[in-house]
Amino acid sequence: MTDVVFGIDFGTTNSLAAVTVGGRTLALVDQFTLRPHPSVIWYRGGDIVVGREARQNMDLTETGAPPGFVRSPKMSLRRDGPIFVDGRPIEPTDAVAEVLKHLKNDAAVARGGALGKNLARAVFTIPVDFGGRERRALREAAGKAGIGVVQFVHEPVAALYAYLRSRPDLGRELARLEGRSVLVFDWGGGTLDLTLCRIQGGAIMQVANLGDNDVGGDRFDERLRNHLRAKHATAHGIEDITVLEQPGMAAKLLHQCEVLKIHLSDPKTDSEEVIVRNYLKTDGPSRNLLGTVTRGELDGLSSSIVARGLARIDEILEQAQLSYQDIELCLATGGMVNMPAIRNGLTERFVGRVPKLDNGDRIIAEGAAWIANDGLRLTLSKPIEILVADTSGRGAYHSLVDAGWTLPIENETQNVANTRLFCVDPREGVAVVEVAKPAKIGKVSPSAPRWTLCVAKVEVDANAQPLLERIECHLQIDHDYIARVTLRSTGRGASSSEEFHDLEFGLSLAEVSPPSGNRGEGKASTPKDPAGEAQALANSNLVQRTNVARYDERDKLNEEAWRYVPGDLVAKWRSGYFDTRSSAATSRQLVERNFYVPCARCKRRISQITVEGPVDGCRGSCRI
Numbered sequence: 201m202t203d204v205v206f207g208i209d210f211g212t213t214n215s216l217a218a219v220t221v222g223g224r225t226l227a228l229v230d231q232f233t234l235r236p237h238p239s240v241i242w243y244r245g246g247d248i249v250v251g252r253e254a255r256q257n258m259d260l261t262e263t264g265a266p267p268g269f270v271r272s273p274k275m276s277l278r279r280d281g282p283i284f285v286d287g288r289p290i291e292p293t294d295a296v297a298e299v300l301k302h303l304k305n306d307a308a309v310a311r312g313g314a315l316g317k318n319l320a321r322a323v324f325t326i327p328v329d330f331g332g333r334e335r336r337a338l339r340e341a342a343g344k345a346g347i348g349v350v351q352f353v354h355e356p357v358a359a360l361y362a363y364l365r366s367r368p369d370l371g372r373e374l375a376r377l378e379g380r381s382v383l384v385f386d387w388g389g390g391t392l393d394l395t396l397c398r399i400q401g402g403a404i405m406q407v408a409n410l411g412d413n414d415v416g417g418d419r420f421d422e423r424l425r426n427h428l429r430a431k432h433a434t435a436h437g438i439e440d441i442t443v444l445e446q447p448g449m450a451a452k453l454l455h456q457c458e459v460l461k462i463h464l465s466d467p468k469t470d471s472e473e474v475i476v477r478n479y480l481k482t483d484g485p486s487r488n489l490l491g492t493v494t495r496g497e498l499d500g501l502s503s504s505i506v507a508r509g510l511a512r513i514d515e516i517l518e519q520a521q522l523s524y525q526d527i528e529l530c531l532a533t534g535g536m537v538n539m540p541a542i543r544n545g546l547t548e549r550f551v552g553r554v555p556k557l558d559n560g561d562r563i564i565a566e567g568a569a570w571i572a573n574d575g576l577r578l579t580l581s582k583p584i585e586i587l588v589a590d591t592s593g594r595g596a597y598h599s600l601v602d603a604g605w606t607l608p609i610e611n612e613t614q615n616v617a618n619t620r621l622f623c624v625d626p627r628e629g630v631a632v633v634e635v636a637k638p639a640k641i642g643k644v645s646p647s648a649p650r651w652t653l654c655v656a657k658v659e660v661d662a663n664a665q666p667l668l669e670r671i672e673c674h675l676q677i678d679h680d681y682i683a684r685v686t687l688r689s690t691g692r693g694a695s696s697s698e699e700f701h702d703l704e705f706g707l708s709l710a711e712v713s714p715p716s717g718n719r720g721e722g723k724a725s726t727p728k729d730p731a732g733e734a735q736a737l738a739n740s741n742l743v744q745r746t747n748v749a750r751y752d753e754r755d756k757l758n759e760e761a762w763r764y765v766p767g768d769l770v771a772k773w774r775s776g777y778f779d780t781r782s783s784a785a786t787s788r789q790l791v792e793r794n795f796y797v798p799c800a801r802c803k804r805r806i807s808q809i810t811v812e813g814p815v816d817g818c819r820g821s822c823r824i
Contacts, residue, residue: 207568212390329411767792
């Protein structure tokens with residue numbers, strides 16, 4: 201067998217591998233159902249059963265779902281601690297590895313072994329809210345299954361690329377969409393993911409991401425189950441039906457509700473019957489659960505979930521300051537978009553721009569396979585910046601790494617930036633570096649909104665003269681797209697590190713190499729309006745004033761850099777700086793000196809003088 205790079209969509213409800221063969225993608229669906237493999241595990245004693253066979257066992261037994269059943273192992277990667285199966289702890293990565301081994305083994309026997317390709321490496325798709333910890337855990341699980349993760353790609357981006365790749369003329373389609381916005385609306389069994397993309401310069405650029413783990417298809421199943429329980433309890437006068445359920449019947453009924461939901465999503469189906477034998481630990485008619493659910497009932501039960509999910513569209517558009525009319529294409533993927541209520545809601549918002557997909561349950565895996573086949577690489581869609589001091593007092597953003605930087609792949613860690621700063625105000629004993637990204641992609645003005653990625657601090661000598669303490673700032677990004685900023689104060693000898701991972705990515709549709717040169721020595725963006733508001737930390741009402749500035753040997757031994765030092769601190773260290781014959785002081789520094797430095801004679805600050813007025817012996821000399 202030859203090794204090629206597959207695409208894997210490891211999902212909450214179902215999982216699927218795909219590979220390109222002869223210029224087309226082959227989705228390795230279950231050979232019996234011709235659907236993706238259920239992400240289900242059954243720990244049956246010493247045996248481990250995965251996929252369709254595990255799910256079927258929920259319906260084959262008369263006594264309910266068997267013990268040792270794990271329905272959605274992917275969700276365990278979001279939590280701390282093991283999964284407990286019949287009291288036995290199982291590491292989440294071990295459980296996930298069993299599903300991935302099932303995909304690997306299935307690929308080995310696909311088409312009777314005629315495929316001839318070993319699933320040893322893959323491009324994995326992930327939800328948009330899968331953070332750094334989850335990505336690391338998924339890579340670990342893949343390693344346990346004998347699969348190397350070449351790179352991670354957000355599920356909506358993979359779906360969009362598969363859609364574009366399926367167009368008769370990819371180049372023409374990219375030209376049509378150039379500069380336009382695309383919304384990928386992916387509603388699956390576990391999560392709802394929305395991604396706003398822009399086609400820019402022949403690349404798919406992520407503008408904004410929004411994920412919701414509380415409106416996945418599983419929530420619909422749970423409401424249906426509760427509805428059927430209530431109907432059965434009412435029909436037979438049962439006060440607390442859950443107490444009488446046979447062991448495992450709750451899981452069995454939940455699976456029946458999932459099947460029922462899928463059938464009622466077919467426009468030709470108006471109602472569906474449910475039969476669960478030996479449901480209760482009772483004798484007589486109440487023992488078996490018999491019920492009928494109409495599509496109207498399903499719509500009523502799920503209306504609030506549907507409304508919440510569709511409202512997420514307004515939320516992400518508001519973030520990007522876009523309207524429905526600004527969206528050129530709404531690509532609806534995931535099993536839930538087949539529900540008439542959801543599809544109708546999308547169609548009403550984006551008339552004529554919601555294509556019907558025949559491969560909606562396979563498009564994400566196929567997109568990953570195409571990305572692997574075409575050798576495409578992820579790039580940063582927004583620069584990573586730090587806030588540095590300027591003469592306005594509010595700070596200017598300096599780019600550590602520009603948009604378009606090609607991200608690392610399997611087993612790579614990139615040293616992205618190495619820049620030097622100096623501390624302009626060491627009095628608090630720490631140098632503060634705010635790492636941020638613009639709210640929008642593309643060229644942004646210096647005063648445009650930024651989102652804080654992290655705030656890093658390193659100890660400095662609080663008694664040192666301003667501009668003496670130098671700060672080394674290093675930025676690395678690893679193959680899980682986790683960035684680490686490391687600060688080291690050369691005088692104090694302290695160091696600290698912070699990690700962040702909330703980055704937006706672009707998918708380069710042509711080979712793009714990072715621009716040459718040291719990223720840390722670029723020109724800082726200087727606000728045009730020095731009277732503008734101070735930059736605020738995202739999701740906070742605190743204002744962060746940076747106390748670091750870029751270090752540049754060309755600053756005439758940092759003489760120019762004194763303009764960044766607070767006026768009251770300058771007065772302490774440079775007595776002649778505010779001489780009336782000198783123009784070195786900025787208006788900001790003059791205000792700070794006058795506000796914080798007490799009068800030389802009466803030893804009062806301006807706030808006290810303003811209230812109390814001049815005193816005898818100091819009249820005419822107090823600065824008011």
